[in-house]
Amino acid sequence: MLEHFGKYLLFMSTLVVRGESPRILFNRTIDEAILIGINSIMIVAIVSTFIGAVTCVQVSYNLTSALIPRSTIGFMVREMTILELAPTITSIVLAGKVGSSIAGGLGTMQITEQVDALEVMGINSASYLVLPKILASLIVFPMLVTLAMFLSIAGGYVAGTLTGALTAQEYITGIRDAFIPYNIVFALIKSVVFAFLISSLSSFRGYNTAGGALEVGAASTNAVTNSVIAVLIADYVCAELLL
Amino acid sequence: MIEIHNIHKTFGDKKVLDGVSGVFETGKTNLLLGASGTGKSVLLKCIVGLVKPDIGSVTFDGTYFTNNKLDIRQEIRRKIGMLFQSSALFDSMTVQQNVEFPLKMLTPDMSKSERMDRVNFCLNRVGLEGANKKMPSELSGGMKKRVGIARAIAPNCTYLFCDEPNSGLDPLTSLKIDELIKEITEEYNITTIIVTHDMNSVIEIGDKIMFLYEGKKLWEGTRDQIMDTDIRELNEFIFANRLMRDAKKVEDEVHEEAREEQEQSKDSNGK
Numbered sequence: 065m066l067e068h069f070g071k072y073l074l075f076m077s078t079l080v081v082r083g084e085s086p087r088i089l090f091n092r093t094i095d096e097a098i099l100i101g102i103n104s105i106m107i108v109a110i111v112s113t114f115i116g117a118v119t120c121v122q123v124s125y126n127l128t129s130a131l132i133p134r135s136t137i138g139f140m141v142r143e144m145t146i147l148e149l150a151p152t153i154t155s156i157v158l159a160g161k162v163g164s165s166i167a168g169g170l171g172t173m174q175i176t177e178q179v180d181a182l183e184v185m186g187i188n189s190a191s192y193l194v195l196p197k198i199l200a201s202l203i204v205f206p207m208l209v210t211l212a213m214f215l216s217i218a219g220g221y222v223a224g225t226l227t228g229a230l231t232a233q234e235y236i237t238g239i240r241d242a243f244i245p246y247n248i249v250f251a252l253i254k255s256v257v258f259a260f261l262i263s264s265l266s267s268f269r270g271y272n273t274a275g276g277a278l279e280v281g282a283a284s285t286n287a288v289t290n291s292v293i294a295v296l297i298a299d300y301v302c303a304e305l306l307l
Numbered sequence: 308m309i310e311i312h313n314i315h316k317t318f319g320d321k322k323v324l325d326g327v328s329g330v331f332e333t334g335k336t337n338l339l340l341g342a343s344g345t346g347k348s349v350l351l352k353c354i355v356g357l358v359k360p361d362i363g364s365v366t367f368d369g370t371y372f373t374n375n376k377l378d379i380r381q382e383i384r385r386k387i388g389m390l391f392q393s394s395a396l397f398d399s400m401t402v403q404q405n406v407e408f409p410l411k412m413l414t415p416d417m418s419k420s421e422r423m424d425r426v427n428f429c430l431n432r433v434g435l436e437g438a439n440k441k442m443p444s445e446l447s448g449g450m451k452k453r454v455g456i457a458r459a460i461a462p463n464c465t466y467l468f469c470d471e472p473n474s475g476l477d478p479l480t481s482l483k484i485d486e487l488i489k490e491i492t493e494e495y496n497i498t499t500i501i502v503t504h505d506m507n508s509v510i511e512i513g514d515k516i517m518f519l520y521e522g523k524k525l526w527e528g529t530r531d532q533i534m535d536t537d538i539r540e541l542n543e544f545i546f547a548n549r550l551m552r553d554a555k556k557v558e559d560e561v562h563e564e565a566r567e568e569q570e571q572s573k574d575s576n577g578k
Protein backbone atom coordinates (compact mmCIF):
# COMPACT_ATOMS: atom_id res chain seq x y z
CA MET A 65 0.00 0.00 0.00
CA LEU A 66 2.66 2.48 1.11
CA GLU A 67 4.91 1.27 -1.69
CA HIS A 68 2.14 1.93 -4.23
CA PHE A 69 1.66 5.39 -2.81
CA GLY A 70 5.37 6.13 -3.15
CA LYS A 71 5.37 4.92 -6.74
CA TYR A 72 2.34 7.07 -7.42
CA LEU A 73 4.11 10.15 -6.07
CA LEU A 74 7.20 9.36 -8.17
CA PHE A 75 4.97 8.93 -11.20
CA MET A 76 3.36 12.30 -10.59
CA SER A 77 6.75 13.96 -10.32
CA THR A 78 7.84 12.57 -13.71
CA LEU A 79 4.87 14.36 -15.27
CA VAL A 80 6.21 17.80 -14.55
CA VAL A 81 9.89 17.38 -15.39
CA ARG A 82 10.96 17.76 -19.02
CA GLY A 83 7.57 18.36 -20.58
CA GLU A 84 6.81 19.24 -24.17
CA SER A 85 6.35 22.80 -25.40
CA PRO A 86 3.33 24.70 -24.00
CA ARG A 87 1.74 24.79 -27.45
CA ILE A 88 1.77 20.99 -27.76
CA LEU A 89 0.52 20.63 -24.18
CA PHE A 90 -2.29 23.10 -24.89
CA ASN A 91 -3.39 21.35 -28.09
CA ARG A 92 -3.26 17.92 -26.49
CA THR A 93 -5.26 19.17 -23.49
CA ILE A 94 -7.98 20.63 -25.71
CA ASP A 95 -8.17 17.37 -27.69
CA GLU A 96 -8.48 15.31 -24.52
CA ALA A 97 -11.03 17.71 -23.02
CA ILE A 98 -13.24 17.41 -26.09
CA LEU A 99 -12.92 13.64 -25.99
CA ILE A 100 -13.73 13.33 -22.28
CA GLY A 101 -16.49 15.94 -22.40
CA ILE A 102 -18.34 14.78 -25.50
CA ASN A 103 -18.15 11.13 -24.52
CA SER A 104 -19.51 11.74 -21.03
CA ILE A 105 -22.25 14.33 -21.54
CA MET A 106 -24.94 11.80 -22.36
CA ILE A 107 -24.38 9.47 -19.41
CA VAL A 108 -23.99 12.39 -16.98
CA ALA A 109 -27.22 13.93 -18.28
CA ILE A 110 -29.20 10.73 -17.92
CA VAL A 111 -27.86 9.87 -14.47
CA SER A 112 -28.29 13.34 -12.99
CA THR A 113 -31.82 13.83 -14.33
CA PHE A 114 -32.93 10.58 -12.77
CA ILE A 115 -31.10 11.27 -9.51
CA GLY A 116 -32.98 14.58 -9.23
CA ALA A 117 -36.28 12.93 -10.04
CA VAL A 118 -35.78 10.11 -7.55
CA THR A 119 -34.66 12.51 -4.83
CA CYS A 120 -37.78 14.61 -5.31
CA VAL A 121 -40.12 11.63 -5.22
CA GLN A 122 -38.50 10.13 -2.12
CA VAL A 123 -38.37 13.41 -0.23
CA SER A 124 -42.03 14.06 -0.93
CA TYR A 125 -42.84 10.51 0.19
CA ASN A 126 -41.14 11.19 3.52
CA LEU A 127 -42.49 14.70 4.05
CA THR A 128 -46.11 13.99 4.89
CA SER A 129 -46.54 16.39 7.78
CA ALA A 130 -49.06 19.13 7.07
CA LEU A 131 -46.97 21.55 9.13
CA ILE A 132 -44.13 21.53 6.62
CA PRO A 133 -44.78 23.54 3.44
CA ARG A 134 -44.56 21.56 0.19
CA SER A 135 -41.92 23.97 -1.12
CA THR A 136 -39.50 22.31 1.32
CA ILE A 137 -39.31 19.44 -1.13
CA GLY A 138 -37.77 21.75 -3.74
CA PHE A 139 -35.42 23.14 -1.13
CA MET A 140 -34.23 19.68 -0.12
CA VAL A 141 -33.75 18.51 -3.68
CA ARG A 142 -31.55 21.53 -4.32
CA GLU A 143 -29.48 21.05 -1.18
CA MET A 144 -28.96 17.34 -1.67
CA THR A 145 -28.11 17.48 -5.33
CA ILE A 146 -25.82 20.50 -5.25
CA LEU A 147 -23.92 19.54 -2.14
CA GLU A 148 -23.58 15.84 -2.61
CA LEU A 149 -25.34 14.01 -5.39
CA ALA A 150 -24.33 16.05 -8.42
CA PRO A 151 -20.59 16.20 -7.71
CA THR A 152 -20.16 12.78 -6.10
CA ILE A 153 -22.47 10.61 -8.18
CA THR A 154 -21.27 12.31 -11.36
CA SER A 155 -17.68 11.67 -10.35
CA ILE A 156 -18.36 8.04 -9.56
CA VAL A 157 -20.00 7.63 -12.94
CA LEU A 158 -17.02 9.36 -14.53
CA ALA A 159 -14.62 7.16 -12.58
CA GLY A 160 -16.19 4.25 -14.42
CA LYS A 161 -16.34 5.95 -17.78
CA VAL A 162 -13.25 8.15 -17.93
CA GLY A 163 -11.08 6.18 -15.52
CA SER A 164 -11.42 2.91 -17.37
CA SER A 165 -10.89 4.54 -20.72
CA ILE A 166 -7.74 6.33 -19.52
CA ALA A 167 -6.30 3.17 -17.96
CA GLY A 168 -7.29 0.97 -20.90
CA GLY A 169 -5.89 3.40 -23.43
CA LEU A 170 -2.56 3.88 -21.66
CA GLY A 171 -2.28 0.18 -20.86
CA THR A 172 -2.78 -0.73 -24.50
CA MET A 173 -0.21 1.82 -25.59
CA GLN A 174 2.21 0.36 -23.06
CA ILE A 175 1.87 -3.29 -24.10
CA THR A 176 1.92 -2.51 -27.83
CA GLU A 177 5.20 -0.60 -27.37
CA GLN A 178 3.66 2.73 -28.40
CA VAL A 179 5.00 4.22 -25.19
CA ASP A 180 8.47 2.92 -26.04
CA ALA A 181 8.12 4.43 -29.49
CA LEU A 182 7.53 7.84 -27.88
CA GLU A 183 10.48 7.39 -25.53
CA VAL A 184 12.82 6.46 -28.38
CA MET A 185 11.89 9.73 -30.07
CA GLY A 186 13.15 11.47 -26.95
CA ILE A 187 9.67 12.37 -25.72
CA ASN A 188 8.81 12.14 -22.02
CA SER A 189 5.93 9.74 -22.62
CA ALA A 190 4.42 10.11 -19.16
CA SER A 191 4.24 13.85 -19.44
CA TYR A 192 3.14 13.79 -23.08
CA LEU A 193 0.37 11.27 -22.56
CA VAL A 194 -0.78 11.81 -18.99
CA LEU A 195 -0.49 15.51 -18.19
CA PRO A 196 -3.04 16.55 -20.86
CA LYS A 197 -5.50 13.95 -19.55
CA ILE A 198 -5.25 15.30 -16.01
CA LEU A 199 -5.52 18.95 -17.10
CA ALA A 200 -8.45 18.12 -19.37
CA SER A 201 -10.24 16.37 -16.50
CA LEU A 202 -9.66 19.38 -14.24
CA ILE A 203 -11.35 21.55 -16.85
CA VAL A 204 -14.16 19.25 -17.91
CA PHE A 205 -15.30 17.73 -14.60
CA PRO A 206 -16.56 21.01 -13.09
CA MET A 207 -18.46 21.67 -16.32
CA LEU A 208 -20.09 18.26 -16.21
CA VAL A 209 -20.90 18.69 -12.53
CA THR A 210 -22.48 22.07 -13.24
CA LEU A 211 -24.58 20.44 -15.92
CA ALA A 212 -25.50 17.68 -13.49
CA MET A 213 -26.67 20.25 -10.90
CA PHE A 214 -28.98 21.91 -13.41
CA LEU A 215 -30.35 18.68 -14.75
CA SER A 216 -30.96 17.07 -11.38
CA ILE A 217 -32.90 20.12 -10.21
CA ALA A 218 -34.79 20.02 -13.50
CA GLY A 219 -35.39 16.30 -13.05
CA GLY A 220 -36.83 17.00 -9.61
CA TYR A 221 -39.11 19.62 -11.11
CA VAL A 222 -40.45 17.26 -13.74
CA ALA A 223 -40.96 14.39 -11.31
CA GLY A 224 -42.48 16.61 -8.60
CA THR A 225 -44.99 18.31 -10.87
CA LEU A 226 -45.89 15.21 -12.87
CA THR A 227 -46.61 13.12 -9.79
CA GLY A 228 -48.52 16.04 -8.27
CA ALA A 229 -46.33 16.06 -5.15
CA LEU A 230 -46.10 19.83 -5.39
CA THR A 231 -46.96 22.60 -7.84
CA ALA A 232 -44.45 24.24 -10.11
CA GLN A 233 -44.76 27.43 -8.08
CA GLU A 234 -44.02 25.60 -4.81
CA TYR A 235 -40.97 23.87 -6.33
CA ILE A 236 -39.54 27.12 -7.62
CA THR A 237 -40.14 28.86 -4.31
CA GLY A 238 -38.39 25.93 -2.63
CA ILE A 239 -35.27 25.94 -4.78
CA ARG A 240 -34.90 29.70 -4.29
CA ASP A 241 -35.26 29.49 -0.53
CA ALA A 242 -32.24 30.29 1.70
CA PHE A 243 -29.75 29.82 -1.10
CA ILE A 244 -26.07 29.74 -0.05
CA PRO A 245 -23.79 30.51 -3.04
CA TYR A 246 -20.84 28.95 -1.22
CA ASN A 247 -22.42 25.52 -1.68
CA ILE A 248 -21.87 25.82 -5.41
CA VAL A 249 -18.23 26.75 -4.83
CA PHE A 250 -17.88 23.80 -2.48
CA ALA A 251 -19.31 21.41 -5.06
CA LEU A 252 -17.02 22.75 -7.77
CA ILE A 253 -13.97 22.44 -5.51
CA LYS A 254 -14.96 18.85 -4.85
CA SER A 255 -15.32 18.16 -8.55
CA VAL A 256 -11.82 19.47 -9.21
CA VAL A 257 -10.39 17.28 -6.43
CA PHE A 258 -12.26 14.24 -7.77
CA ALA A 259 -11.10 15.02 -11.31
CA PHE A 260 -7.50 15.04 -10.19
CA LEU A 261 -7.83 11.80 -8.23
CA ILE A 262 -9.65 9.90 -10.96
CA SER A 263 -7.45 11.01 -13.85
CA SER A 264 -4.14 10.64 -12.02
CA LEU A 265 -4.92 7.28 -10.39
CA SER A 266 -6.25 5.85 -13.64
CA SER A 267 -3.24 7.14 -15.55
CA PHE A 268 -0.93 5.64 -12.95
CA ARG A 269 -2.65 2.27 -13.23
CA GLY A 270 -2.72 2.33 -17.01
CA TYR A 271 0.79 3.62 -17.54
CA ASN A 272 2.29 0.94 -15.32
CA THR A 273 0.71 -1.96 -17.20
CA ALA A 274 3.08 -4.71 -18.27
CA GLY A 275 2.23 -7.96 -19.99
CA GLY A 276 -0.72 -8.50 -22.28
CA ALA A 277 -4.42 -7.97 -22.84
CA LEU A 278 -5.28 -9.58 -19.52
CA GLU A 279 -3.20 -7.04 -17.63
CA VAL A 280 -4.83 -4.18 -19.52
CA GLY A 281 -8.20 -5.40 -18.32
CA ALA A 282 -6.91 -5.70 -14.77
CA ALA A 283 -5.45 -2.19 -14.95
CA SER A 284 -8.84 -0.83 -16.04
CA THR A 285 -10.63 -2.58 -13.19
CA ASN A 286 -8.07 -1.41 -10.65
CA ALA A 287 -8.28 2.12 -11.98
CA VAL A 288 -12.04 2.21 -11.44
CA THR A 289 -12.04 0.63 -7.97
CA ASN A 290 -9.15 2.79 -6.76
CA SER A 291 -10.76 5.93 -8.15
CA VAL A 292 -14.15 5.23 -6.58
CA ILE A 293 -12.61 4.60 -3.16
CA ALA A 294 -10.43 7.69 -3.47
CA VAL A 295 -13.45 9.79 -4.46
CA LEU A 296 -15.46 8.63 -1.45
CA ILE A 297 -12.60 9.25 0.99
CA ALA A 298 -11.94 12.66 -0.53
CA ASP A 299 -15.66 13.43 -0.32
CA TYR A 300 -15.58 12.91 3.42
CA VAL A 301 -12.32 14.86 3.84
CA CYS A 302 -13.68 17.79 1.82
CA ALA A 303 -16.86 17.87 3.89
CA GLU A 304 -14.84 17.92 7.12
CA LEU A 305 -12.44 20.60 5.91
CA LEU A 306 -14.64 22.90 3.87
CA LEU A 307 -18.07 22.88 5.48
CA MET B 308 29.22 3.16 -35.91
CA ILE B 309 27.80 1.95 -32.62
CA GLU B 310 30.01 0.32 -30.03
CA ILE B 311 28.73 -1.58 -27.03
CA HIS B 312 30.97 -2.55 -24.21
CA ASN B 313 30.44 -5.24 -21.58
CA ILE B 314 26.65 -4.88 -21.21
CA HIS B 315 25.12 -6.67 -18.23
CA LYS B 316 21.44 -6.71 -17.36
CA THR B 317 19.62 -8.64 -14.67
CA PHE B 318 15.85 -8.65 -14.10
CA GLY B 319 15.12 -9.79 -10.57
CA ASP B 320 17.40 -12.79 -10.20
CA LYS B 321 17.37 -13.63 -13.91
CA LYS B 322 20.57 -12.72 -15.71
CA VAL B 323 19.45 -11.69 -19.20
CA LEU B 324 22.62 -10.11 -20.61
CA ASP B 325 26.01 -11.30 -19.47
CA GLY B 326 28.78 -9.03 -20.71
CA VAL B 327 28.02 -8.40 -24.37
CA SER B 328 30.48 -6.30 -26.36
CA GLY B 329 30.68 -5.52 -30.05
CA VAL B 330 30.76 -3.05 -32.89
CA PHE B 331 27.98 -2.29 -35.38
CA GLU B 332 29.22 -0.75 -38.60
CA THR B 333 27.83 2.18 -40.58
CA GLY B 334 26.19 1.49 -43.93
CA LYS B 335 25.83 -2.18 -43.11
CA THR B 336 22.96 -4.32 -41.88
CA ASN B 337 24.12 -5.69 -38.56
CA LEU B 338 22.14 -8.69 -37.35
CA LEU B 339 21.56 -9.76 -33.78
CA LEU B 340 20.78 -13.43 -34.16
CA GLY B 341 19.52 -15.83 -31.53
CA ALA B 342 16.68 -18.02 -30.33
CA SER B 343 13.68 -16.54 -28.52
CA GLY B 344 14.32 -15.39 -24.99
CA THR B 345 18.09 -15.00 -25.35
CA GLY B 346 17.91 -11.29 -24.62
CA LYS B 347 18.04 -9.82 -28.12
CA SER B 348 15.24 -7.34 -27.51
CA VAL B 349 16.66 -6.42 -24.13
CA LEU B 350 20.06 -5.75 -25.73
CA LEU B 351 18.42 -3.58 -28.39
CA LYS B 352 16.52 -1.69 -25.69
CA CYS B 353 19.77 -1.19 -23.76
CA ILE B 354 21.36 0.28 -26.88
CA VAL B 355 18.56 2.77 -27.55
CA GLY B 356 18.24 3.60 -23.86
CA LEU B 357 14.78 2.17 -23.14
CA VAL B 358 16.38 -0.18 -20.63
CA LYS B 359 19.27 0.90 -18.49
CA PRO B 360 22.09 -1.68 -18.40
CA ASP B 361 23.38 -2.58 -14.92
CA ILE B 362 26.94 -2.38 -16.15
CA GLY B 363 28.31 -1.42 -19.54
CA SER B 364 28.27 1.40 -22.01
CA VAL B 365 27.03 2.28 -25.48
CA THR B 366 28.79 4.74 -27.79
CA PHE B 367 27.23 6.28 -30.89
CA ASP B 368 29.88 7.46 -33.38
CA GLY B 369 32.26 8.20 -30.56
CA THR B 370 29.71 9.94 -28.32
CA TYR B 371 29.14 8.21 -25.02
CA PHE B 372 25.40 7.54 -24.57
CA THR B 373 24.57 5.46 -21.48
CA ASN B 374 24.55 7.61 -18.33
CA ASN B 375 25.53 10.74 -20.24
CA LYS B 376 23.84 14.10 -19.65
CA LEU B 377 20.18 14.21 -20.63
CA ASP B 378 20.57 16.77 -23.41
CA ILE B 379 23.35 14.73 -25.04
CA ARG B 380 21.21 11.60 -24.83
CA GLN B 381 18.27 13.52 -26.31
CA GLU B 382 20.49 14.76 -29.13
CA ILE B 383 21.41 11.16 -30.01
CA ARG B 384 17.84 9.96 -29.65
CA ARG B 385 16.74 12.44 -32.29
CA LYS B 386 18.92 10.52 -34.73
CA ILE B 387 17.46 7.14 -33.80
CA GLY B 388 14.71 5.49 -35.80
CA MET B 389 13.18 2.32 -34.45
CA LEU B 390 10.89 -0.31 -35.90
CA PHE B 391 9.20 -2.27 -33.13
CA GLN B 392 8.28 -5.93 -33.12
CA SER B 393 4.56 -5.07 -32.95
CA SER B 394 5.09 -2.06 -35.27
CA ALA B 395 3.87 0.18 -32.40
CA LEU B 396 1.96 2.53 -34.68
CA PHE B 397 -0.07 5.12 -32.80
CA ASP B 398 -3.48 3.57 -33.29
CA SER B 399 -5.47 6.76 -32.83
CA MET B 400 -3.65 8.39 -35.75
CA THR B 401 -3.81 7.88 -39.51
CA VAL B 402 -0.81 6.56 -41.43
CA GLN B 403 0.06 10.11 -42.45
CA GLN B 404 -0.15 11.43 -38.89
CA ASN B 405 2.00 8.54 -37.69
CA VAL B 406 4.79 9.39 -40.11
CA GLU B 407 4.37 13.11 -39.52
CA PHE B 408 4.50 12.74 -35.74
CA PRO B 409 8.28 12.53 -35.21
CA LEU B 410 8.74 15.48 -37.58
CA LYS B 411 6.26 17.55 -35.59
CA MET B 412 7.92 16.67 -32.30
CA LEU B 413 11.57 16.74 -33.32
CA THR B 414 11.68 19.53 -35.91
CA PRO B 415 9.08 22.07 -34.78
CA ASP B 416 10.35 24.76 -37.17
CA MET B 417 9.62 22.67 -40.26
CA SER B 418 6.66 24.14 -42.18
CA LYS B 419 3.49 22.15 -42.75
CA SER B 420 4.13 21.78 -46.49
CA GLU B 421 7.74 20.66 -45.95
CA ARG B 422 6.45 18.09 -43.49
CA MET B 423 3.88 16.81 -45.95
CA ASP B 424 6.54 16.52 -48.65
CA ARG B 425 8.73 14.50 -46.33
CA VAL B 426 5.82 12.28 -45.25
CA ASN B 427 4.87 11.55 -48.85
CA PHE B 428 8.49 10.94 -49.78
CA CYS B 429 8.89 8.42 -46.95
CA LEU B 430 5.62 6.67 -47.75
CA ASN B 431 6.67 6.41 -51.40
CA ARG B 432 10.05 5.10 -50.35
CA VAL B 433 8.47 2.19 -48.47
CA GLY B 434 5.97 1.57 -51.26
CA LEU B 435 2.84 2.89 -49.54
CA GLU B 436 1.86 5.84 -51.70
CA GLY B 437 -1.79 6.74 -51.30
CA ALA B 438 -2.24 5.03 -47.91
CA ASN B 439 -2.09 8.41 -46.10
CA LYS B 440 -5.63 8.42 -44.78
CA LYS B 441 -5.79 4.79 -43.61
CA MET B 442 -5.92 3.89 -39.92
CA PRO B 443 -3.38 1.35 -38.57
CA SER B 444 -6.22 -1.09 -37.84
CA GLU B 445 -6.99 -1.23 -41.57
CA LEU B 446 -3.47 -2.30 -42.52
CA SER B 447 -2.00 -5.75 -43.03
CA GLY B 448 1.02 -6.85 -40.98
CA GLY B 449 3.43 -6.10 -43.81
CA MET B 450 1.95 -2.66 -44.40
CA LYS B 451 2.22 -1.85 -40.69
CA LYS B 452 5.91 -2.69 -40.80
CA ARG B 453 6.29 -0.43 -43.82
CA VAL B 454 4.58 2.46 -42.02
CA GLY B 455 6.84 1.73 -39.03
CA ILE B 456 9.88 2.01 -41.28
CA ALA B 457 8.58 5.21 -42.86
CA ARG B 458 8.03 6.69 -39.39
CA ALA B 459 11.51 5.62 -38.32
CA ILE B 460 13.28 7.19 -41.29
CA ALA B 461 11.10 10.32 -41.50
CA PRO B 462 13.37 12.53 -39.36
CA ASN B 463 16.46 11.50 -41.39
CA CYS B 464 17.72 9.02 -38.85
CA THR B 465 21.39 8.07 -38.63
CA TYR B 466 20.71 4.87 -36.71
CA LEU B 467 17.97 2.40 -37.49
CA PHE B 468 16.90 -0.36 -35.12
CA CYS B 469 14.52 -3.12 -36.12
CA ASP B 470 13.19 -5.64 -33.64
CA GLU B 471 12.16 -8.78 -35.54
CA PRO B 472 10.96 -6.99 -38.68
CA ASN B 473 9.79 -10.34 -40.05
CA SER B 474 7.74 -11.56 -37.12
CA GLY B 475 4.24 -12.52 -38.16
CA LEU B 476 4.90 -12.08 -41.88
CA ASP B 477 4.79 -14.63 -44.69
CA PRO B 478 8.16 -15.51 -46.28
CA LEU B 479 7.67 -13.35 -49.37
CA THR B 480 6.64 -10.25 -47.40
CA SER B 481 9.52 -10.91 -44.98
CA LEU B 482 11.94 -10.93 -47.86
CA LYS B 483 10.57 -7.65 -49.19
CA ILE B 484 10.79 -5.95 -45.80
CA ASP B 485 14.34 -7.25 -45.33
CA GLU B 486 15.34 -5.94 -48.72
CA LEU B 487 13.73 -2.58 -48.03
CA ILE B 488 15.71 -2.22 -44.81
CA LYS B 489 18.94 -3.16 -46.56
CA GLU B 490 18.31 -0.74 -49.42
CA ILE B 491 17.56 2.11 -47.03
CA THR B 492 20.66 1.33 -45.01
CA GLU B 493 22.90 1.50 -48.04
CA GLU B 494 21.12 4.42 -49.69
CA TYR B 495 21.42 6.73 -46.67
CA ASN B 496 24.56 5.16 -45.19
CA ILE B 497 23.01 4.60 -41.78
CA THR B 498 23.93 2.17 -39.03
CA THR B 499 21.28 -0.51 -38.89
CA ILE B 500 20.83 -3.18 -36.24
CA ILE B 501 18.26 -5.88 -36.91
CA VAL B 502 17.12 -8.38 -34.30
CA THR B 503 16.11 -11.66 -35.88
CA HIS B 504 15.85 -15.39 -35.40
CA ASP B 505 15.31 -16.00 -39.09
CA MET B 506 18.11 -17.72 -41.00
CA ASN B 507 16.59 -16.50 -44.27
CA SER B 508 17.33 -12.92 -43.21
CA VAL B 509 20.87 -13.97 -42.41
CA ILE B 510 21.37 -15.37 -45.89
CA GLU B 511 19.70 -12.44 -47.61
CA ILE B 512 20.85 -9.34 -45.77
CA GLY B 513 23.34 -10.31 -43.04
CA ASP B 514 26.37 -8.10 -43.65
CA LYS B 515 27.55 -8.65 -40.15
CA ILE B 516 26.07 -11.08 -37.67
CA MET B 517 26.33 -11.35 -33.90
CA PHE B 518 25.02 -14.58 -32.40
CA LEU B 519 23.58 -14.35 -28.89
CA TYR B 520 23.07 -17.37 -26.70
CA GLU B 521 21.69 -17.09 -23.16
CA GLY B 522 22.79 -13.51 -22.84
CA LYS B 523 26.30 -14.03 -24.16
CA LYS B 524 27.83 -13.27 -27.52
CA LEU B 525 29.06 -16.63 -28.82
CA TRP B 526 29.99 -15.79 -32.37
CA GLU B 527 30.44 -12.87 -34.72
CA GLY B 528 31.13 -12.80 -38.45
CA THR B 529 29.73 -12.44 -41.93
CA ARG B 530 27.10 -14.56 -43.66
CA ASP B 531 29.82 -16.29 -45.68
CA GLN B 532 31.50 -17.48 -42.52
CA ILE B 533 28.39 -18.58 -40.65
CA MET B 534 28.02 -21.98 -42.34
CA ASP B 535 31.45 -23.20 -41.30
CA THR B 536 31.74 -22.41 -37.64
CA ASP B 537 32.46 -24.97 -34.99
CA ILE B 538 30.35 -23.33 -32.27
CA ARG B 539 27.96 -26.08 -31.25
CA GLU B 540 25.08 -23.77 -30.20
CA LEU B 541 25.26 -21.82 -33.43
CA ASN B 542 25.36 -24.98 -35.51
CA GLU B 543 22.35 -26.31 -33.68
CA PHE B 544 20.55 -23.05 -34.36
CA ILE B 545 21.44 -23.10 -38.05
CA PHE B 546 20.60 -26.78 -38.31
CA ALA B 547 17.15 -26.26 -36.81
CA ASN B 548 16.49 -23.67 -39.48
CA ARG B 549 18.12 -25.60 -42.30
CA LEU B 550 16.14 -28.69 -41.45
CA MET B 551 13.07 -26.94 -42.75
CA ARG B 552 14.72 -25.77 -45.90
CA ASP B 553 16.36 -29.12 -46.58
CA ALA B 554 13.02 -30.81 -46.06
CA LYS B 555 11.56 -28.41 -48.59
CA LYS B 556 14.38 -29.18 -51.02
CA VAL B 557 13.82 -32.93 -50.72
CA GLU B 558 10.12 -32.40 -51.27
CA ASP B 559 10.79 -30.35 -54.39
CA GLU B 560 13.12 -33.03 -55.73
CA VAL B 561 10.51 -35.71 -55.16
CA HIS B 562 7.94 -33.60 -57.01
CA GLU B 563 10.40 -33.01 -59.80
CA GLU B 564 11.08 -36.74 -60.18
CA ALA B 565 7.39 -37.56 -60.13
CA ARG B 566 6.74 -35.06 -62.87
CA GLU B 567 9.57 -36.38 -64.99
CA GLU B 568 8.26 -39.89 -64.60
CA GLN B 569 4.81 -38.75 -65.61
CA GLU B 570 6.16 -37.03 -68.68
CA GLN B 571 8.16 -40.07 -69.60
CA SER B 572 5.14 -42.35 -69.34
CA LYS B 573 3.12 -39.84 -71.37
CA ASP B 574 5.83 -39.87 -74.01
CA SER B 575 5.87 -43.67 -74.14
CA ASN B 576 2.06 -43.75 -74.33
CA GLY B 577 2.15 -41.33 -77.22
CA LYS B 578 4.40 -43.63 -79.22
Ligand SMILES: Nc1ncnc2c1ncn2[C@@H]1O[C@H](COP(=O)(O)OP(=O)(O)O)[C@@H](O)[C@H]1O
Nearest residue numbers: 318319323341342343344345346347348349350
Ligand atom coordinates in the same frame (compact mmCIF):
# COMPACT_ATOMS: atom_id res chain seq x y z
N1 LIG C 1 11.07 -5.81 -18.34
C1 LIG C 1 11.40 -7.08 -18.05
N2 LIG C 1 11.26 -7.55 -16.80
C2 LIG C 1 11.61 -8.81 -16.49
N3 LIG C 1 12.10 -9.71 -17.35
C3 LIG C 1 12.26 -9.33 -18.62
C4 LIG C 1 11.92 -7.99 -19.05
N4 LIG C 1 12.19 -7.88 -20.36
C5 LIG C 1 12.67 -9.08 -20.75
N5 LIG C 1 12.71 -9.95 -19.72
C6 LIG C 1 13.19 -11.34 -19.78
O1 LIG C 1 14.42 -11.34 -20.47
C7 LIG C 1 14.51 -12.47 -21.29
C8 LIG C 1 14.92 -12.09 -22.67
O2 LIG C 1 13.87 -11.39 -23.28
P1 LIG C 1 13.96 -10.80 -24.74
O3 LIG C 1 15.15 -9.93 -24.87
O4 LIG C 1 12.64 -10.17 -25.02
O5 LIG C 1 14.14 -12.09 -25.64
P2 LIG C 1 14.26 -12.17 -27.22
O6 LIG C 1 15.66 -12.60 -27.49
O7 LIG C 1 13.28 -13.19 -27.65
O8 LIG C 1 13.95 -10.81 -27.77
C9 LIG C 1 13.19 -13.18 -21.23
O9 LIG C 1 13.34 -14.33 -20.43
C10 LIG C 1 12.26 -12.20 -20.57
O10 LIG C 1 11.37 -12.87 -19.74
Ligand SMILES: [Mg+2]
Nearest residue numbers: 347348392471
Ligand atom coordinates in the same frame (compact mmCIF):
# COMPACT_ATOMS: atom_id res chain seq x y z
MG1 LIG D 1 12.30 -10.05 -28.84
